Amino acid sequence: MDYLSLNGYIVLRNNSGFIFLESKNGKRAIKMGKAGASDIIACSPEGKFVAIxxxxxxxxxxxxxxxxxxxxxxxxxxxxxxxxxxxxxxxxQTKN
Structure with missing residues (x-):
């Protein structure tokens, strides 16, 4: 992610799956992200959507x-x- 940022990309880490939280009624599952979505989502310096x-x-x-x-x-x-x-x-390769 740092390397992408240093090369002008806007970058975010995309977590998906479930997170389990304790509550007074027991554990609660919260779904995060979209199943199958890539680990890293970015926008290239040229404005292209990037999925890694x-x-x-x-x-x-x-x-x-x-x-x-x-x-x-x-x-x-x-x-x-x-x-x-x-x-x-x-x-x-994209810089050439």
């Missing part, structure tokens, strides 16, 4: 694939990165 899914040892879920496909089909940038090097390579 970060993966190390796992595979994309069907909902994650669908989200990235939806972004790409609308002209946005949809990425899957496994390391900072993947992101650096992408940024360098």
């Amino acid at each position: 899914e970060c993966k190390v040892n796992s595979k994309l879920t069907e909902k994650q694939k669908q989200f990235l496909d939806d972004v790409a089909s609308r002209g946005g940038i949809a990425l899957v990165v496994k390391s900072l090097d993947d992101l650096i390579t992408f940024i360098k």
Whole structure:
């Protein structure tokens, strides 16, 4: 996220899933985000919507694939990165 910001992107971390809170009536689940939405949502310096899914040892879920496909089909940038090097390579390619 810092690397994107340093390169002029507006960046936010997108958390999805559930958070469980204690209340006087027991635990309460609150849904966060949209299932399948990418880990990082950004706006490029040129104004393009960017969705970045970060993966190390796992595979994309069907909902994650669908989200990235939806972004790409609308002209946005949809990425899957496994390391900072993947992101650096992408940024360098967009600058050329």
